[in-house]
Amino acid sequence: MPLLRIEAVVKKFGVFRAVDRLSLDIRAGEFFALLGPSGCGKTTLLRMLAGFETPDEGRILLAGSDIAQVLPHQRPVNMMFQNYALFPHLTVRDNIAFGLRRAGMQRPEIDARVAEMVALVKLEGFEMRKPDQLSGGQKQRVALARSLARRPQVLLLDEPLAALDKKLRESTQFELMELQRRLGTTFIIVTHDQEEAMTVADRIGVMDGGRLEQVASPRELYEAPGSRWIAEFVGDVNIFEGQLASQEAGRLLVSTRDAGTISVAEPRQPIGKTILCVAIRPEKVKLSRRGPASDGASAHAINRLEGIVTDVSYLGGVTSYKVKLDSGATIRSAMANTARIDIDAYSASQRVVAWFTPDDCVVLEQ
């Protein structure tokens, strides 16, 4: 039995179905991310879990009991708000103690819990400050401490790091993960930032149009996206449209308009359609001057595409290339800069072979 079970939940705003018959199980102790573009319904779903919205249909079971109609202040669930929603008239201490006082805890207990929370988010010495005397990162910590103080069964985080700058966001992501592991609380985070979701979450649910498109681990989501939309939403990808030409020995041959016939490893699920597309992540596309050295059996299966380098973007850790194929289409390649001095780097207008193995690409239904 999962800790949280969302069953065929529907939420309508007028005729618009913000969440459309969505079902999802979340295990106890899991760090789950709801990822999607703005307007996909992820925040509405989170607000239904918090109790700020009531589902029009379906059930939300928390540890077996339906909480869909339970008022927010009676749920064993807490939320960390996007802009923190700290009480500006209360000190850090009183913000954190707010929920504890409502729960009717005794003074010594409250003091002990507040001290524990302050230590947990490393805010010692700031207890008597008001929110407007804190930096963005400190406010974020207070919000986190306040939402964790009541020891909720599930902590909901609505874009918790969106207001922080990039460097702080990255370090905070790791702190969040560590905190979640230490407390063992189930975390559900809503984010539109796929890197953030991949960094922190055990599993990611990708939402679009009020539905879950795919629920998978970060690796699976990236390496085996369930659809073309997901492949394009999560990370960069080269897509070649084509038709199934033949199927042989664990390989599919897809004949594409722009990249000739591509040899692809057979997917786990059988392919039902013949109009397909092939997706290859840029870092799986290698460039070389003459193509890979042929070594017998596997050599004929390697996909080679010839073209001319049109764009070179040096990004520090990787260099991103755009190669214009002879068909006129473009393929992107990203190669790690493993050596500090690379005399062999490719430059614009150089003729190259872009190659990738059948295992490097996935075939997706359109």
Place this chain on the structure above:
Amino acid sequence: MSTRNIFTRPARLAAIAPSLWMLLFFLVPFGFVLKISLSQTAIAQPPYLPVFDLSQGIDAIKAALAALSPDNFKLLISDDLYILSYLRSLVVAAVSTSILLLIGYPIAYGMARLPKRWQAIAMMLVIIPFWTSFLIRIYAWINILQHDGLLNKVLLALHLVSAPVVWLSTDSAMYLGIVYSYLPFMILPLYATLAKMEPALLEAASDLGSSPGSAFWLVTFPLSLPGVAAGVLLCFIPIVGEFVIPDLLAGSNSLMIGQTLWLEFFTNKDWPVASAAAVVLLLLLVGPLILYDRLQRRQLERA
């Protein structure tokens, strides 16, 4: 260079302008009032002595200065009439302001909760009465409240009373008039603070276990205190000096200081005592005025 020249001079002027305004239209007239309050009544034109006459030379001015005395202030303290007037003014202002807060807060709260486009309409409804002259609106109340006025006609028609009730020339009528006239001054600052409050704060309170009622007292109300203070002071200060409403709607057995002042000035032609009464009234209100100024400044700094 050129930008500097364009911007600094008007900016400097703009900074001086309010001070200049205060000097010309407040401080100088107040100086006159203060001087008159230290003079004696006289059957003359103007009706007080001494009069500064710059053409008579330094000695005459010195003599005039020597003739100034605080006798009028001593009179204000020693005569019950004035003390009772001041007390009544303060009591009326305090009671009216409390009623205004009790009525104004729920209205402002309701307005701030309306959908955005309805808020503008509600705001218009609050402000529109201001487009009619204040005096006309008070006369309208006299019409409604008088012996054979609208209110008594309705009450008689509904058989709620068997004989006309005396409304006019009572304290109730005065409070009604004051509350009616000052309500927008209470509602608008309250609405301004309530409308800009983040709805997420109430959700956070609810998420942390507050019922809607306790969320109001723990979050909404404390955060609206600057608006409460602004509304209270914005009503209290002018009501203390109110003259027209008590004069037209209240009975004549007890007077507010504004009425007493008017009597001294126009009926008794005692300009010095009237001036002294005005100076004391201003001193009474200096505290609340400074408080209001502080609040406004703090609001500006926040924004």
